[in-house]
Amino acid sequence: MKRRIGILTSGGDCPGLNAAIRGVARAAYEMFDAEIVGIHDGYRGLIEGDCSEMKRSQFSGILTIGGTILGTSRTPFRDMRKIGDDQVDKVAAMKKTYKAQKLDCLVTLGGNGTHKTANLLAKEGLNVIGLPKTIDNDLYGTDFTFGFHTANDIATGIIDRIHSTAASHGRCMVIEIMGNKAGWLTLYSGVAGGADVILIPEIPYNINKVAEVVKRRAESNKGFTIIAIAEGAMDREEAKLKKKDREAKRAASHFSASAYLAQQLQEAVGVEARSVVPGHIQRGGTPCAYDRILSTEFGVHAAELIRDEIYGVSVALKGNQVHHNLLSEIAGVPKPVPVDHQMIVTAKNIGISFGD
Amino acid sequence: MKRRIGILTSGGDCPGLNAAIRGVARAAYEMFDAEIVGIHDGYRGLIEGDCSEMKRSQFSGILTIGGTILGTSRTPFRDMRKIGDDQVDKVAAMKKTYKAQKLDCLVTLGGNGTHKTANLLAKEGLNVIGLPKTIDNDLYGTDFTFGFHTANDIATGIIDRIHSTAASHGRCMVIEIMGNKAGWLTLYSGVAGGADVILIPEIPYNINKVAEVVKRRAESNKGFTIIAIAEGAMDREEAKLKKKDREAKRAASHFSASAYLAQQLQEAVGVEARSVVPGHIQRGGTPCAYDRILSTEFGVHAAELIRDEIYGVSVALKGNQVHHNLLSEIAGVPKPVPVDHQMIVTAKNIGISFGD
């Protein structure tokens, strides 16, 4: 058996991409007669035919390297969302590259946008396998995406460091964690970092409830408060606005979620509140042990699927078992944190406030 | 409702013990009228009545601290294994302390030995709840114990560092990972650290197969080999011996598993092979984000069980859900790595050798 495999990484970079690429390649070389074509910068490379056959040695030594050796881009998939004329052209271009490269299949590593395009290509008759990556963990059908646990480690370490300043100065520190639509990363790192308040997009917060916690702690012998807030969190007034109006309001004020909250708290409670926005730090660098394992398992499973000629699917984790879902059933479906999730109950039971 | 809760940590120390203690305490204080009695140095404190009521503030700031604020010891539980006269006395002493302290229940944090004693006490009529901790992950009934993922992070980081020396010198490096009876930690850190060979107690190795891998790599342009070996791993000859004879043989040679293998390889293959035994480094220091979360969830679930007056159980993780098992069904039952475990299949599919 011989298989010529195209592989691309698309969307925001994320720890574990190289480990997953290595997993696909090493398992493919090990299990069957494989040729691997690296497609550059995500779908851009597929559209433009920018790709090259890779040597086996290129997959060596990359397990621990952050980012992606294939490059990535965000733009092209955005154009895919609705199929207008331009999009039809792009789909045609991608099919053309697929054929020109004589690919037997295409492995796409990415998040929701990447999976939508992957599904589109599958419907067009290409043999596609998706691998779910994102630090946001907001992909339907898998318990965890790779990248999430590394980001959680980083965000937790950041909260740890901020604790020193908060306690020494008796301050309220507001730490903004990545996550526009889903609060997984904020929830996990907030619990792991010992936050007093956790604010996520799924639970719009009541500023008075948050202020109460800060005030109570400021007046206790603790004196400081740690708030973990997702970049997409909003107060109840903001939540009532239409998305467009909400974004316009934010843009006008030049305020991030954390800066907005810090200002509200300074005004409402009169305490010293500072915001920290670690940003891209949360998505870079070497993957943690957990993600190296998960990425490897996902990559190897993709190769197993190729061996068994199973396409139109996305690899997933269910409990401790790696399996796969139909692309058509999961592509683009979001996975917000359920408001009654066990970890939220757990957090509330140790007195963490969600501002509700 | 009022509850007076005794709590102890027993067996080898492990990251997450303090996080779990904090979880029990914070949730108990939050959910009901709780008094908490800290029992010192594991069952020793329970036997000798060495314990003291704790203040709420003592559970603050310990989430990130390694080890256990309650102290621990190994000896007493070993005596528990078979109930002779001395043991009867000890059980009586423990019951006496339980009564004298007017405890409503006892929470024990530990591994297999700890759970055996916990089960014994439950049979004697005490209200006992077990929390499964160990870096070895070898407790039946739970997918993961807390401490395991931190140890995995540490062991993986160690393999990463050893890679530099192995590659620079073109050497075979043999890294001995903790795990006498179960190979979980070696399997996980071996995959995460990019080991070429993984040797675990569950799969006695054929020295010739291992030598072949080392030789093939020494002759390739790689030139080096990384072997992750569990401290309880053995070759096929050793595996045929009775446990007692095997241990006597090892003791006589002053050789650890890794030193023994390194010598075998130097003799068999003629390559430069060095062993590294990181030992206790793998069990100390601040718990990783994953373990802080798992420990907190386990601790909080224990408090929920106390609230609901459910005793004679041990907290456990099943998939992503925290629940509990009957102590009588899981106490002392080991959990070796199944030889057909998905991660072993995965590892073999990327060419990792298990020496079989």
Place this chain on the structure above:
Amino acid sequence: MKRRIGILTSGGDCPGLNAAIRGVARAAYEMFDAEIVGIHDGYRGLIEGDCSEMKRSQFSGILTIGGTILGTSRTPFRDMRKIGDDQVDKVAAMKKTYKAQKLDCLVTLGGNGTHKTANLLAKEGLNVIGLPKTIDNDLYGTDFTFGFHTANDIATGIIDRIHSTAASHGRCMVIEIMGNKAGWLTLYSGVAGGADVILIPEIPYNINKVAEVVKRRAESNKGFTIIAIAEGAMDREEAKLKKKDREAKRAASHFSASAYLAQQLQEAVGVEARSVVPGHIQRGGTPCAYDRILSTEFGVHAAELIRDEIYGVSVALKGNQVHHNLLSEIAGVPKPVPVDHQMIVTAKNIGISFGD
């Protein structure tokens, strides 16, 4: 010999404060009959008489802890800068507390502001010893302050993580490092992190020169650029403004140094440029090995000075030797990076641009 020692930490928190406090205390207890009075929240505690005698055990286990167990504040010292009526009152209040507490001497840990006040108190006849702490390393008379190397480790680690994203997306990443007046931290972490451009307050930058570097790299096979910029860095146009006007301009635009530069570059070069502002993360958490040693040496030297009754001085590092300077000669004197500093020459010799 008996000595009653007051100790306080003032200004922004910084890794190594607790290690230095421990050094003073352990050496004092070891060398003579010492009593130690902890003064809370910096000079605020001295003004308000908020202090308490400490127990020996309070200095145990704090070597590795970030922040300061004594608390700190910024405000009071700012009032000290010019001695008006209110300040006279505060000085009187501090002298009163010193007397009421029957102190033999006062050890102050802080930066330039703290040292100014320390010098003022020394002139008023109090026995004062200063210890130089700050992550900015901008204190005259000492080669290094403690806290600097930890911040350098953190900032370097941040640049490392950002490299993944920069390389994967082919982006220009602008990382804002702490340092309003001095560029030490940006210079060191920029070199250690492999930055392509380093911009510091001491060398106002020419935006065209920076744009050139970014453009040249964007067009090369590298494709990405890493810029380390101090929060106090400015372009040549800004540098011509008066400080007041410059700050007003910045405040009006809501732009940090990095966001301002990123916008300039997007407009000038047309590349995708993103800014990251790690902020307080750089000053928290456990001190690195270097800072634990330096803090301990500084603290112990303070105790040696107390033993020898040498006051009115500040501890300092000269080469590898710990010694001390007269407070009157160093208090409040800044230490900018000399523009011909060996490390700048080194950096330029490997092609790093300073935008000049």
Place this chain on the structure above:
Amino acid sequence: MKRRIGILTSGGDCPGLNAAIRGVARAAYEMFDAEIVGIHDGYRGLIEGDCSEMKRSQFSGILTIGGTILGTSRTPFRDMRKIGDDQVDKVAAMKKTYKAQKLDCLVTLGGNGTHKTANLLAKEGLNVIGLPKTIDNDLYGTDFTFGFHTANDIATGIIDRIHSTAASHGRCMVIEIMGNKAGWLTLYSGVAGGADVILIPEIPYNINKVAEVVKRRAESNKGFTIIAIAEGAMDREEAKLKKKDREAKRAASHFSASAYLAQQLQEAVGVEARSVVPGHIQRGGTPCAYDRILSTEFGVHAAELIRDEIYGVSVALKGNQVHHNLLSEIAGVPKPVPVDHQMIVTAKNIGISFGD
């Protein structure tokens, strides 16, 4: 000006080698018309003519990588120590390669052995520049070698982790730090890690003094003791033996320094004492920020020396200034810790015992 530069790394691998190689190369390419020839596996490659001209891109992205991209070996230099017939042949072979490759100069990165050979080659008329690397910091003429501070960070982190187990179990933990002839690494990491006892080769220890400390702490409310011992440390009885006899005695007992001490303490004090031998972990992985800077400065200074045609020297750090020494004056001269070194005085002043 054109220069053809040979470069090699010799002796044990060490963090910062790649950073220094990159420093030499980038500065050479930047400052003049350079060609760089990589010599493989240290002097072995020079003897055997195993080398190849490198491309500029090979020096990119290696700043943060542990080990050495050139490979290293220990054996050849050992043969160099005394010039017998075989050695004469090897020197001739090295000169032949130097000529065949048309080198203008040779840069050697290594420790004392490497420098001896470098000096020998300089005497033979080759243009040689040495760069001092070793985690042991035992090279005369430089305040610090690169690699040392990374090893110090690692060793300190190891002691931190061991603290958890020591405190939780009330044990005496004996941690063996690298350093056969010099105690720098043990001294620094012992102070940074908060060790109670520090034992180094320069100060043979009195076992009774060590036992006293352990006993006193075991009986206090602390209960545990942390001992940092250099692999070359010895008690006073051993110190009286000739080196050869001492090594024979050790080899016969299969005991490392730490295992030997742990046994002595168990017998003498009756406490539970455990030894940990982290070994090679201390020399691998990414260099810390300090070492990346020092390595870069050393590498760049080597290129500056080549530009200025200054040969027969070794680069060195004096205070905070990078300069150079004559190879003939420093080659092979050891640098033990002076027994009255300021850090030893500091350590004693906070009650740390050196067993003397």
